Amino acid sequence: ILNVEQSPQSLHVQEGDSTNFTCSFPSSNFYALHWYRWETAKSPEALFVMTLNGDEKKKGRISATLNTKEGYSYLYIKGSQPEDSATYLCATPTGGFKTIFGAGTRLFVKA
Amino acid sequence: DADVTQTPRNRITKTGKRIMLECSQTKGHDRMYWYRQDPGLGLRLIYYSFDVKDINKGEISDGYSVSRQAQAKFSLSLESAIPNQTALYFCATSDPTQGPYNEQFFGPGTRLTVL
Numbered sequence: 052i053l054n055v056e057q058s059p060q061s062l063h064v065q066e067g068d069s070t071n072f073t074c075s076f077p078s079s080n081f082y083a084l085h086w087y088r089w090e091t092a093k094s095p096e097a098l099f100v101m102t103l104n105g106d107e108k109k110k111g112r113i114s115a116t117l118n119t120k121e122g123y124s125y126l127y128i129k130g131s132q133p134e135d136s137a138t139y140l141c142a143t144p145t146g147g148f149k150t151i152f153g154a155g156t157r158l159f160v161k162a
Numbered sequence: 163d164a165d166v167t168q169t170p171r172n173r174i175t176k177t178g179k180r181i182m183l184e185c186s187q188t189k190g191h192d193r194m195y196w197y198r199q200d201p202g203l204g205l206r207l208i209y210y211s212f213d214v215k216d217i218n219k220g221e222i223s224d225g226y227s228v229s230r231q232a233q234a235k236f237s238l239s240l241e242s243a244i245p246n247q248t249a250l251y252f253c254a255t256s257d258p259t260q261g262p263y264n265e266q267f268f269g270p271g272t273r274l275t276v277l
Contacts, residue, residue: 085265092271094269094270097265100265102263149220152206
């Protein structure tokens with residue numbers, strides 16, 4: 052059974068703080084790693100799709116790294132803003148029809 | 163307008179009632195999915211459809227059925243709702259022609275409460 056683990060479960064930071072979360076996934080039969088941003092009452096939206104070991108992606112103040120050999124990805128947010136408050140999901144396709152999702156890290160950024 | 167829409171957004175119903183959740187998409191994607199999300203758990207796949215004639219069970223299909231009325235529409239039914247089906251339900255689409263492991267595009271979710 053494949054499991055995707057995310058830590059921490061939730062995180063409270065002050066505006067301006069930089070923060071990071073972890074996504075752990077099975078390193079065997081790896082295809083891709085997805086990060087999604089999910090704001091309450093809205094649709095989860097893809098932030099990054101990462102496929103290669105050592106991949107680094109960046110979108111504004113948010114960046115992500117990927118280590119497929121050891122099975123982890125980090126998501127970094129530099130200078131957190133209140134609008135960054137959301138749940139961040141990671142997921143990995145299994146090569147068939149299924150994508151395994153982690154339970155998410157819920158970020159609260161206080162102004 | 164949103165590319166993937168779900169109706170209703172919220173629904174409260176009673177045990178034993180039949181409920182239909184609807185999903186429509188304007189992205190032109192062949193693949194559509196229904197997931198449920200429970201607190202503390204990742205999204206779990208209920209059903210998926212790779213085209214109008216192809217419908218498949220996911221990991222938690224018991225108690226659910228689906229209908230793919232057209233490329234753009236994929237409905238989820240609870241034939242006889244029970245309280246442990248209280249959850250947030252998401253519809254999603256994907257386009258494998260853009261890459262086999264590309265991201266999914268989600269609707270805003272339907273919050274269902276079964277009393």
